[in-house]
Amino acid sequence: MTASVIRKQVRLPVSVAFGVVMQGIRIRLGRSIVTLMGVMLGIAFLMSILTGQTVRQGVGRETAARIELGRMMSFLTAEIGPVSERTLGVVAVGPLNDPERRLVARLRELGAAGLQWSGAVPAEYPAGWIKPVAAGEVGVGTAAVLVMGEGRVPGLDWGTVMTNAAEKVVATTRKALAVPAAGGMAVTSLEREWQPDEVEARELGARRLAFRTIWIIVISLLVTVIGIANAMLMSVTERFREIGTMKCLGALSAFIRQVFFIEASLLGVTGSVVGCLVGYGFAVLAYSLTYGFDLVGAALSMPQMAMHMLLCTVAGVVLSVVAAIYPAGVASRMMPADALRSTV
Amino acid sequence: MRVNKAQFEAMFPPGTEGGRRTIIRAVDVKKVYRMGAIETQALRGVTVDIYEGEYLSIMGPSGSGKSTLFNMIGGLAKPTAGKVYIDQVDIAQLDHNELAWLRCRKIGYVFQTYNLIRVMTCLENVMLPMSFAGLDSEEAREKAMYILKLVGLAHRPLHKPGELSGGQQQRCALARALANSPDIVLADEPTANLDQHTGEEMIELFATLRDELGVTIISATHDLKMLKRSDRILWIEDGQIVRAAHPKDVDFSSGDFH
Numbered sequence: 001m002t003a004s005v006i007r008k009q010v011r012l013p014v015s016v017a018f019g020v021v022m023q024g025i026r027i028r029l030g031r032s033i034v035t036l037m038g039v040m041l042g043i044a045f046l047m048s049i050l051t052g053q054t055v056r057q058g059v060g061r062e063t064a065a066r067i068e069l070g071r072m073m074s075f076l077t078a079e080i081g082p083v084s085e086r087t088l089g090v091v092a093v094g095p096l097n098d099p100e101r102r103l104v105a106r107l108r109e110l111g112a113a114g115l116q117w118s119g120a121v122p123a124e125y126p127a128g129w130i131k132p133v134a135a136g137e138v139g140v141g142t143a144a145v146l147v148m149g150e151g152r153v154p155g156l157d158w159g160t161v162m163t164n165a166a167e168k169v170v171a172t173t174r175k176a177l178a179v180p181a182a183g184g185m186a187v188t189s190l191e192r193e194w195q196p197d198e199v200e201a202r203e204l205g206a207r208r209l210a211f212r213t214i215w216i217i218v219i220s221l222l223v224t225v226i227g228i229a230n231a232m233l234m235s236v237t238e239r240f241r242e243i244g245t246m247k248c249l250g251a252l253s254a255f256i257r258q259v260f261f262i263e264a265s266l267l268g269v270t271g272s273v274v275g276c277l278v279g280y281g282f283a284v285l286a287y288s289l290t291y292g293f294d295l296v297g298a299a300l301s302m303p304q305m306a307m308h309m310l311l312c313t314v315a316g317v318v319l320s321v322v323a324a325i326y327p328a329g330v331a332s333r334m335m336p337a338d339a340l341r342s343t344v
Numbered sequence: 345m346r347v348n349k350a351q352f353e354a355m356f357p358p359g360t361e362g363g364r365r366t367i368i369r370a371v372d373v374k375k376v377y378r379m380g381a382i383e384t385q386a387l388r389g390v391t392v393d394i395y396e397g398e399y400l401s402i403m404g405p406s407g408s409g410k411s412t413l414f415n416m417i418g419g420l421a422k423p424t425a426g427k428v429y430i431d432q433v434d435i436a437q438l439d440h441n442e443l444a445w446l447r448c449r450k451i452g453y454v455f456q457t458y459n460l461i462r463v464m465t466c467l468e469n470v471m472l473p474m475s476f477a478g479l480d481s482e483e484a485r486e487k488a489m490y491i492l493k494l495v496g497l498a499h500r501p502l503h504k505p506g507e508l509s510g511g512q513q514q515r516c517a518l519a520r521a522l523a524n525s526p527d528i529v530l531a532d533e534p535t536a537n538l539d540q541h542t543g544e545e546m547i548e549l550f551a552t553l554r555d556e557l558g559v560t561i562i563s564a565t566h567d568l569k570m571l572k573r574s575d576r577i578l579w580i581e582d583g584q585i586v587r588a589a590h591p592k593d594v595d596f597s598s599g600d601f602h
Contacts, residue, residue, distance in 0.1 A: 006433050009445040010478040027463040245459040248420065249520070250448020250476040252441065336447065337420040 009252055017258040021266065024259075028235065032267060035231040039271025040278065042224025043316040047279030048286075049217060050308045051300075055287045058299020069102045072173070072190040073110075079188055080144045080167040084111035089142040089165065091135065092119030093177065094151030100173050103148075103190075116142055119149065139164030148173040158182045221319060228323035232264065236331045240338060247336035256332040264324035265317055272316025276309045366429075367527055367560050368394040368417055373426035375412050375583075386412040388583035389426065396527070397558045399551065401571050404564075404580035411532075413580060414564050418453065418530045419446050431527060448476050452521025452559075456533035458513040460505035466516045467492065467501035473523040491519045495549060511542035518549065522559075529553070531563035535570055547573050568596060 025032045077083065088107065096104070101122070107115070108129065115125075118135045135154055139145050139161040147153060147170065159182030162170050170179055171188040179187045236243070243256055288296045375387040386409045394400055394417070404410035415421040416428050419435050428435050431450055438446065447453075460469050467488055474484035492498045495515040505513050514534060521529050531550070535543035547570050554561050563570065571577055572591050579587040 006438060006442045007445055008441045009448060009476070012475065012478070016475050023463040023468075241457075241459055242461055245453075245455070245461065246472070247444070248418075248447055248453045249473040250444050250524075252444050255476075335420070337415045 009250060011252065012255055014258065014262070017255060017262055020259050021263045024239075025263065025266070028238075031231070031235050031238070035228055035235070035267050036271045036274075038224060038227040038231055039268055039316050039320055040275040042221060042227070042319065043272045043275030043312050044279035044282065045220045045224075046217060046315060047276045047308060047312045048283035049213060050312070051280050051283035051305070052287060053213060054301070054304055054308070055283065055291070055296050055299045058301075059287075059291050059295050062295060062298055065099060065102060068099055068192060069106060071192060072099065072103055073106060075188065075190050076144075076171060079169045079171065082110075083107055083143070085113050086143040087113045087116060087141055089116040089133075089138040089145035089161075090118065091138055091145060091147045091154070091156075092117065092121075092149040093147065093153055094149040095120070096122065096149055100148045103146075103173065116140075143167050144169035144171060146171050146173065147177050147179055149177075153177050153179055158187075221315070225319050225323045228264075228267075228320055229326055232260065232324055232327035233330065236260075236327045239331070240334065243331050243334050244336050244338035247334065253332035256334075257328045260324050260328035260331055261321060264320040264328075268317040268320030269313065271320070272313040275316060276312045279312070280305065280309070364395040364397075366393045367396045367398075367431055368392075368562075369427075369429040370413070370416065371427045371429075373413070373416060373423045373428060375409070375416065375421070376424045385583055387416070387423070390580075390583070390585055392578065392585060392588075394560060394562060396560055397554060398576065399554050399561045399574045400563070401574040401577045402562065402564045402580060403566065403571070403577060408580045409583040410564055410580045412583075414530065414532060414562075417562060418451055418528075419443055444476075448473060449524045450527055452518075452523070452526040452529045454514070454517050454521050454529060454531040454534045454563075456536050458505065458510075458517045458537075460513055460517055460520070462505050465502050465504055466497065466508065466519075469505070469516055470519045470523055473520060477524050488519070488523065491522050492516075494522070494553075495519045509542075510538050511545060514538060514542075514546055515549070518546075518553075522553070522557075525557075526559065528560045528562065531561065531565075533565055533567075534563060535565065535567045543567060544569055572596065 080086075090104075104115070104122070104125070108125065114128075115130050116133045116138055117130045118133055118138045121130055121132055135156060138156075142164070143166050145161055145165050158170065158180055162168055162182055162185055168185060169188060171190050172179055173190050175189055175191050175193070181187050246256065247253075284296060284300070370390055370392045373387050373390045374385070377384045377386055388409075390409075390413055402410055402414065412421070416423055416435075417430070419430055419438075422428075422436050430446065433446070435443065435446070460466075461472065464472065467485070470488040470491060471481070471484045474487060475481070479487070489498065489501060492501055495518050497512060497515045497519060500508065500512065505516065508516065514537075518529075518534075521531075529550075534550075535546050538546060547567070550561050550563075550570075551573055553559055563574075565571065571594075574591060577587075577589055577591060577594065578585055
């Protein structure tokens with residue numbers, strides 16, 4: 001008589017567990033959809049909050065820029081009167097920023113006859129409207145001279161520039177552009193000066209909003225995790241005998257755990273992708289109805305949306321897997337003898 | 345785990361019981377369940393030898409410890425005290441991984457409620473233990489088809505359990521139990537959910553498999569026909585074996601066999 005040898009049970013390739021999962025999802029489609037909906041809703045909520053934040057920030061920036069432009073224009077017209085049919089001089093010391101580009105566009109809209117342009121000419125305006133001139137000749141035949149752009153103010157004879165302009169005005173769009181006052185005439189600045197308490201109030205508001213958003217996100221994700229864990233726990237109970245049977249047939253606890261984790265990640269990926277699209281669509285639609293389509297369209301950016309989608313999908317998968325830890329543990333600790341119980 | 349051969353041969357002297365090999369030996373097995381402060385003695389010292397190729401039936405009312413003994417013999421639970429040797433290996437010495445190996449290859453299980461995985465076809469159910477044993481799927485498919493033919497289910501391999509009759513499901517379950525050519529088939533009330541005729545067919549199938557493949561068949565049953573067909577009947581009451589007899593020595597017409 002020879003003594004027998006007991007070996008260790010082999011670990012199966014993941015593909016076997018994957019097959020079991022796919023069949024399980026197909027058959028228990030109802031239960032899988034409930035779990036999927038849990039992930040989907042949580043991620044849709046997260047995505048809509050992130051998108052909403054982007055839209056609100058964008059709309060806020062746009063609104064502020066429009067107000068700022070209106071203010072700059074009213075400063076300018078207070079100095080020189082209406083700009084229509086008049087020529088203005090521009091000294092561009094470097095690349096223009098957004099408010100400056102908006103200002104130039106607005107001058108054209110208001111029917112300014114043209115701009116004498118010293119410096120790099122932006123490509124977006126018709127050549128006839130902008131007349132490039134040498135730096136020293138700016139001012140002759142203009143109502144006023146604007147100094148704008150990112151850079152250092154050139155050492156011109158600013159007194160002559162100022163007197164050449166019909167309204168004797170030189171205005172800068174930025175505080176940083178230091179044009180020396182000449183002949184007792186002051187240089188006008190169009191940029192708004194923010195008071196310290198205004199800055200403080202703005203920052204406090206932003207911090208409060210960020211805190212509230214994070215709080216809402218954390219709570220909603222917790223609810224999602226608990227929802228998924230609950231749905232998966234139900235499915236463990238449902239499969240009590242099946243799991244016990246598999247263990248009787250030689251399945252390892254690790255295999256059972258694997259089945260649940262694969263199922264969770266599959267549902268997580270699918271639910272997240274669908275949730276991202278639903279949340280994005282919902283947020284864009286809701287904000288468009290509030291602020292109007294063009295404003296929301298201007299606020300959205302593709303790279304940021306892609307970043308948010310990636311973030312949400314990763315979050316969805318991580319949450320699903322985290323939610324599966326407890327149910328998978330319960331399932332894998334199940335005794336094979338449970339399969340013999342005739343009532344479950 | 346390797347068994348100490350010298351120690352083993354001292355315990356299982358060859359040639360005992362008319363040269364039949366002992367495949368399962370339970371020695372003074374006790375099992376205590378603890379539910380909080382309450383202790384329940386499910387088994388109070390059971391000693392039994394089960395021989396290779398035997399057709400053994402275990403009887404007992406519910407709560408007698410029958411299921412506990414059954415689980416112990418099947419490697420599904422470990423005893424609180426005493427020893428259970430399955431094919432000469434003390435199951436208490438095995439870790440969960442080795443137990444899984446044992447359940448996968450040495451023992452086939454047939455359940456009262458069939459317990460087929462309902463999301464899988466008949467063929468996939470039979471192939472499942474083979475994939476747990478590491479067989480590649482081509483080999484497994486071929487072997488599963490052969491076994492299905494053996495149990496008379498070769499004509500419906502791609503049906504789901506829900507599309508099969510009770511008898512067919514139990515045949516499929518038996519085919520699955522035989523998947524890895526086990527030495528032992530453990531059947532828990534295998535005919536309880538079947539009608540008279542189908543039950544008889546099942547019993548014949550068990551007998552045929554025992555005769556042709558030499559597998560040991562252990563069943564918990566109250567089915568008269570099954571009891572009459574078996575080589576030995578054990579009665580369990582209150583956690584102890586109270587009687588063991590060959591069916592020809594039992595008067596089935598009187599009430600005493602209960």
